[in-house]
Amino acid sequence: MKTLLKIQKVIDKIKESDVKKLGRNDFSGYDYFTPEQIDGIVSAECKTEKLFYKFDLARNEFGISGSLKIYDLEDLKAEPIVFEMASDVPAITATNAAQQLGGSMTYTKRYLLQNAFNINDNNLDPDSTNQTKKREEIKITWLTKPQFESALNSNVKGIGATLEKYSTATFKMSKEFKTQLENKLNDLISSDGEPTNEQLHGTNN
Numbered sequence: 001m002k003t004l005l006k007i008q009k010v011i012d013k014i015k016e017s018d019v020k021k022l023g024r025n026d027f028s029g030y031d032y033f034t035p036e037q038i039d040g041i042v043s044a045e046c047k048t049e050k051l052f053y054k055f056d057l058a059r060n061e062f063g064i065s066g067s068l069k070i071y072d073l074e075d076l077k078a079e080p081i082v083f084e085m086a087s088d089v090p091a092i093t094a095t096n097a098a099q100q101l102g103g104s105m106t107y108t109k110r111y112l113l114q115n116a117f118n119i120n121d122n123n124l125d126p127d128s129t130n131q132t133k134k135r136e137e138i139k140i141t142w143l144t145k146p147q148f149e150s151a152l153n154s155n156v157k158g159i160g161a162t163l164e165k166y167s168t169a170t171f172k173m174s175k176e177f178k179t180q181l182e183n184k185l186n187d188l189i190s191s192d193g194e195p196t197n198e199q200l201h202g203t204n205n
Contacts, residue, residue, distance in 0.1 A: 003072040003075070021121075035106045046070075063088065064088055069082050085112055141172070142174070160185060163178070
């Protein structure tokens with residue numbers, strides 16, 4: 001019970017503060033709380049109230065999940081207050097598995113902290129009128145078949161650039177095109193030695 005009262009005090013203090021959002025989405029035109037900012041705000045107030053929180057990311061038979069345990073440092077025998085949420089590891093272009101896992105940890109922790117300490121960020125609300133209007137105004141350009149065939153017969157740099165460009169909010173490609181390009185890119189990268197002249201100039205079949 002005492003831990004819950006302390007958590008409520010932290011919530012009240014954060015609500016009363018006038019913290020400027022440091023993140024900026026220039027494409028959609030809104031500000032947001034960065035993961036580092038959320039962690040800093042909560043950490044400072046928890047220190048004052050003698051609270052300690054521990055974040056963990058784990059995989060079980062149901063997939064990836066995150067948990068946030070909040071301890072009362074003045075009553076170590078008390079059970080921690082636990083918050084949990086399902087998560088996933090994002091597929092981020094040009095990153096390895098460890099980097100993708102790190103991204104999952106960063107943002108899962110952020111959302112758990114926002115949930116536990118009632119930090120609202122209305123700009124991230126997918127049902128808000130403003131964000132719905134902006135999504136409707138976004139024109140998506142899809143990778144055409146001729147463009148796909150040109151990229152498929154390109155070199156490592158050309159395929160990589162196409163995959164990166166057409167994995168954004170406004171440039172997309174079909175799952176079939178993406179799979180074929182990724183397979184071709186992996187074949188070129190894993191081939192023995194340097195890419196052949198034909199591969200570099202996109203004349204291979």
